[in-house]
Amino acid sequence: MENSVLIRTVNLTKIYPSGEQPITALRDVNLVFQAGEFAGLVGPSGSGKTTLLNIVGSLDVPTSGSVEVLGEKIETLSHKKAARLRNRHIGFIFQTFNLLPVYTVYENVEFPLLLLGMTAAARRKAVRDALAWVGLSDREHSRPAQLSGGQSQRVAIARAVVKKPDLVLADEPTANLDADNSHHILHTMEDINRDLGTTFLFSTHDAKVIAHLRRKITLVDGRVTADEARTT
Amino acid sequence: MIIPKLAFRNLIGNGAKTWLNALVLSFSFVAIIWGQSLFEGMDREMSKVTIDQEAGGGQYWAGAYDPYDPATIDDAPAAIPADLAADAAAGRAAPILIVSATIYPKGRMFPALLKGVDPDQAVLKLPFDRLLGGDGEIPGLIGARTAKSTGLAKGDTVTVRWRDASGTFDAADVVVVDVFQTQVQTVDSGLIWVPLETLQAMTGRPGRATVVTVPVGPAPRSYPGWGFQGYDVLLKDIKSFVQAKSLGFSIFYVTLMALALLAIFNTQILSIWHRRREIGMLIALGMPRGRVIALFTLEGALLSILAAAVGAVYGLPLLIYMSKHGWVLPAGQADSFGLALDKALYPAYSTGLVFGTILLVLAATTIVSFLPTRKIVTLKPTDALKGKWS
Numbered sequence: 001m002e003n004s005v006l007i008r009t010v011n012l013t014k015i016y017p018s019g020e021q022p023i024t025a026l027r028d029v030n031l032v033f034q035a036g037e038f039a040g041l042v043g044p045s046g047s048g049k050t051t052l053l054n055i056v057g058s059l060d061v062p063t064s065g066s067v068e069v070l071g072e073k074i075e076t077l078s079h080k081k082a083a084r085l086r087n088r089h090i091g092f093i094f095q096t097f098n099l100l101p102v103y104t105v106y107e108n109v110e111f112p113l114l115l116l117g118m119t120a121a122a123r124r125k126a127v128r129d130a131l132a133w134v135g136l137s138d139r140e141h142s143r144p145a146q147l148s149g150g151q152s153q154r155v156a157i158a159r160a161v162v163k164k165p166d167l168v169l170a171d172e173p174t175a176n177l178d179a180d181n182s183h184h185i186l187h188t189m190e191d192i193n194r195d196l197g198t199t200f201l202f203s204t205h206d207a208k209v210i211a212h213l214r215r216k217i218t219l220v221d222g223r224v225t226a227d228e229a230r231t232t
Numbered sequence: 233m234i235i236p237k238l239a240f241r242n243l244i245g246n247g248a249k250t251w252l253n254a255l256v257l258s259f260s261f262v263a264i265i266w267g268q269s270l271f272e273g274m275d276r277e278m279s280k281v282t283i284d285q286e287a288g289g290g291q292y293w294a295g296a297y298d299p300y301d302p303a304t305i306d307d308a309p310a311a312i313p314a315d316l317a318a319d320a321a322a323g324r325a326a327p328i329l330i331v332s333a334t335i336y337p338k339g340r341m342f343p344a345l346l347k348g349v350d351p352d353q354a355v356l357k358l359p360f361d362r363l364l365g366g367d368g369e370i371p372g373l374i375g376a377r378t379a380k381s382t383g384l385a386k387g388d389t390v391t392v393r394w395r396d397a398s399g400t401f402d403a404a405d406v407v408v409v410d411v412f413q414t415q416v417q418t419v420d421s422g423l424i425w426v427p428l429e430t431l432q433a434m435t436g437r438p439g440r441a442t443v444v445t446v447p448v449g450p451a452p453r454s455y456p457g458w459g460f461q462g463y464d465v466l467l468k469d470i471k472s473f474v475q476a477k478s479l480g481f482s483i484f485y486v487t488l489m490a491l492a493l494l495a496i497f498n499t500q501i502l503s504i505w506h507r508r509r510e511i512g513m514l515i516a517l518g519m520p521r522g523r524v525i526a527l528f529t530l531e532g533a534l535l536s537i538l539a540a541a542v543g544a545v546y547g548l549p550l551l552i553y554m555s556k557h558g559w560v561l562p563a564g565q566a567d568s569f570g571l572a573l574d575k576a577l578y579p580a581y582s583t584g585l586v587f588g589t590i591l592l593v594l595a596a597t598t599i600v601s602f603l604p605t606r607k608i609v610t611l612k613p614t615d616a617l618k619g620k621w622s
Contacts (some may be wrong), residue, residue, distance in 0.1 A: 059516060059613045080520050087518025094617065098513040102245020112517050114234045161518075 091160030150181030243575020258543030269579035348431030374418025512616025
């Protein structure tokens with residue numbers, strides 16, 4: 001089982017300097033995630049969920065402790081190596097979708113593949129597959145401004161999974177969506193997790209998301225207060 | 233190839249903002265090319281006509297001759313070197329004897345120069361063949377400016393007084409056989425052209441000349457007592473004039489260019505500010521910061537290429553029209569410069585000028601596009617994704 005460990009944090013602490021009173025976002029967090037998990041970090045605002053997600057996604061570095069993702073020590077990665085790790089192995093889904101506004105749906109989903117240097121034919125197939133997974137095959141020529149919130153988030157999911165990453169980090173993915181869209185998206189992500197074996201790690205305080213999680217880690221004031229395996 | 237592709241997509245995707253910037257920048261392109269082409273055309277035209285009618289392929293000056301020092305004129309004439317005399321006999325050189333004189337048209341008195349030239353010479357493109365023939369009278373050829381200032385016309389007779397080689401004053405009547413038109417003021421104003429042998433005989437200077445003009449081509453040779461003058465001397469006034477005018481005009485397009493670059497710089501700063509979430513997203517998707525900087529810089533650089541295309545749409549017809557019809561100078565202005573200006577300026581578009589301008593604008597645009605992007609290096613992706621600027 002040791003071989004399937006995807007993420008390991010050891011005494012992970014993150015402190016943000018903020019005038020005379022530094023803010024401790026994470027305190028001695030020790031977690032291990034296996035490949036294929038569908039797990040979530042839950043907790044109130046300011047509990048450190050997004051910070052942990054950002055560090056695991058190599059967008060930020062710990063103040064102390066260690067984080068290993070796919071065998072790479074995040075705290076020692078250069079900007080370039082961190083970019084390569086994200087490019088090849090990690091997909092991101094954000095609360096605000098963060099689609100590139102001047103690109104079409106197709107181009108947004110294609111973007112990570114361009115960075116990977118895939119051939120045009122391979123990109124076309126992968127993009128069409130990803131759009132089919134999220135049910136947006138008929139909107140590939142639309143621009144983000146022409147999409148609803150649910151559709152935009154589905155494009156963001158397609159963009160996150162199009163390169164078939166090992167890990168997808170989803171930060172409050174349903175926060176801007178209504179109940180129907182939230183359920184639709186969560187089912188889509190569950191399908192991808194099951195069919196492709198992609199590991200999903202959520203940051204959320206949305207009950208709808210929590211209901212779908214197979215593992216729930218509760219963070220309060222930067223500390224892990226509970227780590228529960230669940231059956232859904 | 234991904235960066236150029238993305239930069240192009242972003243640029244076109246920005247819509248009206250991109251086209252407006254490209255339009256403003258295109259004014260710089262067209263203004264620089266138009267302005268510089270006018271001066272290049274002016275330089276070419278003035279140089280060509282001066283070479284055709286005065287400078288030839290260069291001139292040998294008798295040692296003491298200085299066209300800017302009237303005191304040297306009468307003392308300068310020297311024996312034409314044998315080689316040059318042989319060339320002149322074969323039409324490959326045009327010796328000119330210059331003598332200061334006074335003319336008395338209609339009872340008035342004017343200082344003038346008598347210039348003796350072989351009517352059969354083939355070096356200079358002026359109608360000197362009109363000096364051939366004559367019935368014992370001294371034929372004289374004058375330019376339209378001299379005709380206007382002295383009131384002389386074809387067929388008139390004018391009394392001319394000069395000093396011969398021994399310092400004795402002499403006088404004779406010269407018949408104006410023709411009046412010619414020319415742009416080159418220095419072969420016209422205050423000059424009377426007469427046959428070389430006649431002037432040599434009038435002044436007691438047989439076989440002598442002040443200047444020997446040679447055709448374009450042969451390498452300069454060395455003759456004792458004579459010095460060769462190339463275009464650096466003979467066209468110096470033209471080059472200085474064009475350079476001075478060009479520099480003056482450059483203030484206009486440097487200002488225009490500065491405004492366009494300021495607009496691009498400002499747009500780039502605003503663009504980076506507005507697109508900070510996008511920058512964060514690009515970094516999150518695995519684009520290294522260097523490539524993000526390259527992307528934004530290239531977007532700016534591509535703007536100058538787009539501006540060149542926009543400029544071509546309205547600039548090409550304008551520039552082609554200008555090259556056909558020229559820029560007509562106000563009446564009398566061409567002569568007021570004292571140089572061989574035509575009545576209209578015809579622009580000349582060289583490959584160097586067009587590509588030089590494109591490269592100049594491209595380089596300037598790339599630099600001003602790059603400067604604001606350095607901020608991206610210090611940007612935290614986590615802040616950028618939240619729309620913050622760290």
